Amino acid sequence: MARTAPDRTVIPPGFLDRMAARFGPALALGEAVRAQHGASESHYPVVLPDAVLFAATTTDVADCVRLCAAAGVPIVAYGAGTSIEGNATPIRGGISLDLTGMDAVVAVNPEDFDCIVQPGVRREALNQHLRDTGLFFPIDPGANATLGGMAATRASGTNAVRYGTMKDAVLGLEVVTPQGEVIRTARRARKSAAGYDLTRLYVGSEGTLGIITELTLRLHPIPEVISSAVCGFATLRGAVDTVVQAIQSGVPLARVEILDAMQIRAVNIWSKLALAELPTLFFEFHGSAAHVAEQVETVKALANANGGGAFDWSNQPEQRSRLWRARHEAYYAAVNLRAGAVGWATDVCVPLSRLAECITETRRDLDLSPIPATILGHVGDGNFHVVFSIDPDSAQELAEVEAINARLVERALAMDGTSTGEHGIGLGKQHWLEAELGGAVEVMRRVKRALDPHNVFNPGKIFTF
């Protein structure tokens, strides 16, 4: 499936010996660990790295980079391995640089609403660590990803509508450059106009420009009241209109997720719920008790006027957790629609005014295929996913899904949208990057050539040259 030819890099004689001499048992050569690091959560073929280095310190990373750069050996940073578009697959071999051992929360500064973490910290572990501070870290892709990986892919999740994406969450980064330098992109001030915004250049660069070895992250106060609700709609358009009107009314929606009827069916089976099989919104409201009550009143009235049914409430933490766990497991629920199937996921993002149309046309296209597929998305951002449940042994199904995905991406681009709202380009979306951004891609290549002239970092990702 990789559109980039996997022209494996030839490892120079003695290179792995030099690595072993420097890193000892932290360098793993066994087939099992290499296979694990060559696999991905998604449908991309496994490509083994030549070795896996378990880095423990920034110095480890810098030394690895210098050894690899000198030998022309690729380095692919590796976190939780939960990226969707083959972003961490070492398609040209080389070193898979596993950063999960760098998992310390270095500092929490409650009065500054920030913290400093190593890249291997996972988002759930960070929130667990923060639980006594009254603060939380909001960004939540479905998987329990590492924060380094989330920054590298510019991840977002269910509450981006209120709290933004990783580009908003990262205040600054420590990065190892392909020259082995260790740089800091910003001080700890909440804003700065000092020079180029390297922070946001590295966020979303998918490990192609530098290796993130530390992150300074913005935190938010845990709201006094958190309230969730589920509401089914007669039409998809009614659900989307409700969200647009709520934003127009100044309701600071914390989360607003759409699940189409088939996704609701999948969730009902997987998470043992009994929701009506309709286009459905999952809401979450944050604020004081009075403010949440007022937000709910406003949204209920809008939903009612747009063909929404009764609100099903979850004010208790356990009920809320159950609901949002169901949402976060929606991918597995969708895959599970078919016995023995594997998942194939994609995402696009369009201007809000085109979202209902884009989802409706996509659903129509999906319904022409016998392959089960669900739609779910972050309505407030105009971002949605399609999850296919495919037979892993059927080349014909793979080809059919690829064709549907191509039509989806082209539909989103025709609506002035993007080929990916939050998964990144990786391998899977390279085909459309030029169509989406034209000459800007050549500017990206100039940046890549300037910062990584020997193409050491995650070669073949985002674009080739």
Added chain:
Amino acid sequence: MARTAPDRTVIPPGFLDRMAARFGPALALGEAVRAQHGASESHYPVVLPDAVLFAATTTDVADCVRLCAAAGVPIVAYGAGTSIEGNATPIRGGISLDLTGMDAVVAVNPEDFDCIVQPGVRREALNQHLRDTGLFFPIDPGANATLGGMAATRASGTNAVRYGTMKDAVLGLEVVTPQGEVIRTARRARKSAAGYDLTRLYVGSEGTLGIITELTLRLHPIPEVISSAVCGFATLRGAVDTVVQAIQSGVPLARVEILDAMQIRAVNIWSKLALAELPTLFFEFHGSAAHVAEQVETVKALANANGGGAFDWSNQPEQRSRLWRARHEAYYAAVNLRAGAVGWATDVCVPLSRLAECITETRRDLDLSPIPATILGHVGDGNFHVVFSIDPDSAQELAEVEAINARLVERALAMDGTSTGEHGIGLGKQHWLEAELGGAVEVMRRVKRALDPHNVFNPGKIFTF
């Protein structure tokens, strides 16, 4: 004052004739218009460009860039001329590219909460244009700047605490590269993970990487209720603690500005107010009637517990406007403290936990000098300004202010802050960029050399090489 030697570029013979042949009367060679474009709002010496081009279209910009690049003539983009750090001063001569004629609002998309504007649109004109849509554009530096200039300097203003800075406000840009290509950095989706974040690379690049010819901007719904209040505090620490605790309590402060006692004195004189001469917070609250009332209750209680006085209310639009006009004219008020004086402004930004200490130490330093100087700032961001009112003919005063400014910047850096929160590096902050960001500056230079190899765009700004 320019720390970069003004080594003027030699204009090749025939170059201005070629420009005149292409642009006719849009190319201005007169001394008065050149002097106007060589001056700045601040204390930097006037440096005349060789000519001023009044661009009317993106094609004009691209043609100008190609002619200048071929001849090695510098191009400095020019908007309202309100930048503070000499950002638009053509220190090496060449063409001042005036974009104020490109002032069309190209499209407003209310359901998408965005609009498309040309770079010469000023922020007040945009909000005037939007007034019937129920939406507004929040970013408000003191001056009525152009949106292109605001993007180029990564400007912010009084409500960044709630609505962010230009990095958050810009969804995408049309940019002319030094090669004369016209690129678009992003589609109109509210978020994207497609490739490098060129949008935010150009935002804050101060015209050194490309010329912005169109901007897609995020808009926000005008809140149902806007309420302002003024509150004096016995101590600066009490004012800052009130703000930190309000954020911790989840109060979504829309604006929170601090003015020190001397700035209040200046404002009282200039804007005919009668505020107590104390460290004072100007608040603004946005939301529904009930939510604003609740926010005010919370903040009043916190202010009271932190040594704040009574809240002076301005719920009527005229009173509110008067109050915020006074805040926006604070710079002129400060300069006016002394007859015949000119202004000299600087800004730094520190983590919130260090803000009270940083302002207090700075005030102590200012009080050792006879030169009048005020402090005002955006407390929620940890960002503050010092405005000096100096005798334009006194080299000794200039030297004294430069020394105080140097101590201020070094104080901010020692607190893990930045040398500029919103004015940019321009000429004035270059001396500290390496101290602030170390090896990251070399990475910035690599980006500059890759994208503008002949150093055509605003040479000598941010850094030299």
